[in-house]
Amino acid sequence: MLMSAADYRDSLRRFKPRVFVNGERIDSVADAPQLSPGINAIGVSYDFALKSEHLPLMTARQRTSGKTVNRMLHINDTSTDLLYKLEAVRLMCRESGCAQRYLAHDALNAIFQATTRIDANHGTDYHARFLNYLHRVQEEDLTLGIAMTDAKGDRSRKPGAQDNPDVYVHIKERRKDGIVIRGTKAIVTSAPYVHEFLVMPCRTMTPDDKDFAVCCAVPVDAEGVTIAARPAGRPGESAAKFSARYGQSTGVVMFDDVFVPWDNVFLASECEEGGYLTTSYATHHRHSCIGARAGFGDLLIGTGALMIEANGLDTDRHAHVRDAMVELIKIVEGFFACGVAASVYGIKDESATMMPDAVFSNIGKLLLATQIYDMHRLAHYVSGGLIVALPGPDEDHNPETAASLSAVLAGRPDIPSSQRMEVARLMEDLTASHQGSWYSLISLHGGGSPEAMKREIWRNYPVGEKRELVEQLLDRGVLADGQRVSKQPGRCCVTGCEVPELPGAKEAAE
Ligand SMILES: Cc1cc2nc3c(=O)[nH]c(=O)nc-3n(C[C@H](O)[C@H](O)[C@H](O)COP(=O)(O)OP(=O)(O)OC[C@H]3O[C@@H](n4cnc5c(N)ncnc54)[C@H](O)[C@@H]3O)c2cc1C
Known part of the structure; x- marks a missing residue:
């Protein structure tokens, strides 16, 4: 069911995430003035989907369920979908500066594609799990934070070669009922005021780093999750004509041995498909x-x-x-x-x-x-x-x-x-x-x-195609043919030997 901005703000009260903003513990994200501009901006993605004039851009019919969903949670079927999504994002951002929720669209589409490919290559059932998840997210009209960019440590070293393995989120333990993840995602848009995170790998991994290739969904208030965030926009500043009302918080999200049941795991060490994701x-x-x-x-x-x-x-x-x-x-x-x-x-x-x-x-x-x-x-x-x-x-x-x-x-x-x-x-x-x-x-x-x-x-x-094109032209002698008929100075033949006559040159020679 599609929510309004007010419903969305209210829905955040169901969650009890461990959030700090500039060192201060936030008891209720929905009521924190430091985060209000961010919640307002995401609210635009909800309210616009309820306005009749925006319905074609802001909503779409999900092929796998037949239901109407917010465009920001839709899987694209046609190039018109892509165009409408592009227009919808522009529409929301001209109102709010940055409506943030489009990241969820981008991640859901990529996971839809990657889980299809993993199943085809490995005979797994990730896609069915993901479809269940997708349909629930669409049905509940959730906001998702995309936790992709790891802290990364020393940029010149791969994940497994870091002194501190927690600079990348990784699978610490595999259990019968799920996995335990650990590590840090450094820049997560809207982290304090989402319902769930989608954890995704931020780079291609080799088999040596297979434990770092992980994609899963984690509720914002799962045990072991801590968010250290910045205020959204410029809350409370009287000179902030726009960003006292609309802004974006980003958070560092620390996963301290967080358990994820298999139902919420969409990639676990399939490195090649992780790169595709x-x-x-x-x-x-x-x-x-x-x-x-x-x-x-x-x-x-x-x-x-x-x-x-x-x-x-x-x-x-x-x-x-x-x-x-x-x-x-x-x-x-x-x-x-x-x-x-x-x-x-x-x-x-x-x-x-x-x-x-x-x-x-x-x-x-x-x-x-x-x-x-x-x-x-x-x-x-x-x-x-x-x-x-x-x-x-x-x-x-x-x-x-x-x-x-x-x-x-x-x-x-x-x-x-x-x-x-x-x-x-x-x-x-x-x-x-x-x-x-x-x-x-x-x-x-x-x-x-x-x-x-x-x-x-x-x-x-x-x-390569362009190179081939020119090679074919050269092989067919098209360039040489062109030069033979050309009257352009210096291009009368391949060597350009037929120098054009300068005006008055004949008279001067006589
Ligand atoms: C406002 C904001 C919101 C964001 N929101 C999100 C979000 O919601 N979710 C999310 O996952 N990410 C988010 N990002 C993160 C964004 O994707 C990263 O900033 C981006 O990928 C660059 O990574 P970095 O910031 O760690 O910079 P770095 O990787 O440190 O890059 C800094 C410079 O070093 C170069 N460099 C890095 N590594 C190497 C290397 N190995 N060899 C040579 N050169 C190198 C880069 O090319 C770059 O020029 C957000 C970023 C911003 C600024």
Whole structure:
């Protein structure tokens, strides 16, 4: 059954996770002001799925159960599903900055694919277990935290070669009724306010490291789980126009000998398929990241346009600010177009799941990862320095300064200074506060650092096909043929010996 945002917040009261935020123990996650902006942001994914105008984007029919589920928990059947998911993520993130719940979509799709493959290769029954789990998650409309990125320790060493094995989550013990896992996942979005975690491997493993190849579901309050988290957004800060309301907490999640029954285990040491799970998740997730950052781009474009107006400038007359806005639009719609292309060129795998195209997904994510800094620069360029120089909101009520400040800090005469200050504070919040930097970091490293995308582009791009194409052209002599008929200077033949006549050269020679 689909929940509302209020139902979701209330449902968190059923759980008693061991959560610390900046050293303080949190008794009730649902009521903690430090986490409220994160719960609000995830709430958008619930409320939007109940709005009639958003139903096609925000809900879908699950093929394996025939039931209508939240799009963020759906397994993709068609390229339209991919496109709708992309659009749905953009829609939610333009409202909330980052709606976080799309990570669950990405993981569920990847596990659906990987468990099909493990069963085919090893005769196991992981897929049936996973289907039971999937249907329960969809039925209860849960929020899942994706615990993939391990603490990793010394990056130059593999998991089994670390001094402290707990820097990677691993299987410590195998029992008849399940496994015991131990270790640390270092960066888990929304960790304190999810219902369950999906633990997944963050890299490909060799047989030497088979105990580190593990994927399973763990309730947020399972015995042995501890979460050390940051506040979500900028709760309680009066200058935080946006992120006092919407934000994201990330948590370090420590698994201290946590028992997981076999029903919740979806991969246990099948290394080859573990690698497939990791890369498949990465492709789904990078595709989703494109939608998420396009939503953030919408916020920057809108705030930039309002700031220009409040400053008294006109994009029709002042071409350099218009150019900056066009540059911003080009970046946002440019990487979003890669997401559209990845959807259109999606491929069905052996589990009948529709995968976004890997090359376009990775190119889109790579573009946004690096161009996020240009997006901030352009937003700053059109805004001016006021966004970081404006006195705090308490000054607005200081009887000794309020009147004169509001008189001199106005821009365009028909726009009140309070409105200009409000937009300036919003721009600061989105681009120049610690939350603004957060958007840079999640764009750069969230979903994998740029090098990971470059590797995937190189691994998936059909360079061989292009090489063959040119070899065939050379073998057929097409290039030489082309040169024979060409009248281009210096390209009359293979050696370019027929030098064209210069105007007036004949006369000069005579
Ligand atoms: C806001 C935010 C939210 C996130 N949410 C989640 C989440 O919900 N779930 C989740 O699982 N993860 C999450 N991540 C983690 C994200 O996937 C990682 O940040 C990313 O994979 C990079 O890993 P890292 O941060 O450990 O950086 P590192 O791996 O330390 O990388 C730092 C740099 O070192 C390079 N490097 C690393 N290892 C090597 C090596 N062996 N050889 C050469 N160079 C190397 C990298 O290319 C990079 O340039 C989130 C990240 C952010 C910033």
